Amino acid sequence: MGDDTMKLHTLGPEATDSYKATMYLREMYLDLEDAEVVLHSSFDDIYRHLEHEQGDLFLVPVAYRSAQSNGNWADNNLKYSNQLDIINVFKLPIMPxxxxxxxxxxxxxxxxxxxxxxxxxxxxxxxxxxxxxxxxxxxxxxxxxxxxxxxxxxxxxxxxxxxxxxxxxxxxxxxxxxxxxxxxxxxx
Missing domain, CATH: 3.40.190.10 (Periplasmic binding protein-like II)
Structure with a gap:
């Protein structure tokens, strides 16, 4: 894989709803089917390293609340608005x-x-x-x-x-x- 491969960052492991939503995105959008999925141990980890992930994609549920900090999707959407550009919003059932x-x-x-x-x-x-x-x-x-x-x-x-x-x-x-x-x- 070259350095120009699109990366899509989300929460791991593969048993998470985030991973399943990532697979849904890859099926729905042909330009994402070859994207390299990068699974992180927490969303906090992704937010902490945004400066190193420029040009990549980031998938997060709007119900996100951190177990490590007071972070949540609503606050982070505003806090990082100069670093994150919303390109799509969709709904999908999560695992029961x-x-x-x-x-x-x-x-x-x-x-x-x-x-x-x-x-x-x-x-x-x-x-x-x-x-x-x-x-x-x-x-x-x-x-x-x-x-x-x-x-x-x-x-x-x-x-x-x-x-x-x-x-x-x-x-x-x-x-x-x-x-x-x-x-x-x-x-x-």
Missing amino acids: LMLVRNPDDNNGKAVLHPSTKQLIKEYSLDKGRKLNLEFVDSKAEALAKFKGNGYEFAIVSKDIYNIDCEHRHDEIISEYSPTMIWCLYRIG
Whole structure:
């Protein structure tokens, strides 16, 4: 690959909705089908290195909230407006989500991506339980930590959970099937 190959930056790993949205873009737009997909461990990582990614593309969901900082899509869209040019906005269903409970851990600890916080807050209020929330950079990371035990609750992608956790006996509390709005930027 030459240096002139278009790069498309988003959140990894391949189990993320961001990766799936990137594959959708590559199918829909012929000029993107050869783009090199660059997966990052967090959106914060992409925002921190914008000056090194000039001319590349950046795909982010508008529900983005950082697990590392106070960053979110709305604030960053303004903060980086001189470096990011919106070239496309589209909607796409994300993988169905589940709020799961490990009956072996009754410690009130929950691991989740910050963008799903409202879902667990509703459950917490409904049940009158105060939960200790730990935020991570992706739902895939939330599932990995949940599988490692020590957490009573997690919000995870249903499809990945069903593949990776078929032998677990967790309680499925709720399922959600949201549609996400995605923003594609050119980094300038």
